[in-house]
Amino acid sequence: MYAPAGMSSTGSDPEDSIVANRAIGYTRAAGAGGWQSNAETLPYRGTSAGGGYSTVGDLLRFATALREHKLLNPHFTELLTTGKVDAAMGKYAYGFSDRT
16 A cells, blocks of 8 residues: 555554664653653554554555555545445544544
8 A cells, every 4th residue: 555655654663673864762661761762562563443653655555546546546535535324424434534
């Protein structure tokens, strides 16, 4: 998905891998004396629940590629993004919402 969308600054490398410009989270560990990396509390690598990394530019490239049918054909793009479940501010689709 990343290559067809032109997303060169997105991935799900493991937390112990060095990735240029990836932010590191910190937490205060009890008794550890100051701030500690929170990498131990994160999934080993990106999952459907999070853990991946990206840039604003790559997220825009993803949205553009989806809208321009570079990732899915028009039928499946519509199926993916068309609201199916009523929500407080619109309808919820398969991971997308159409806020009104």
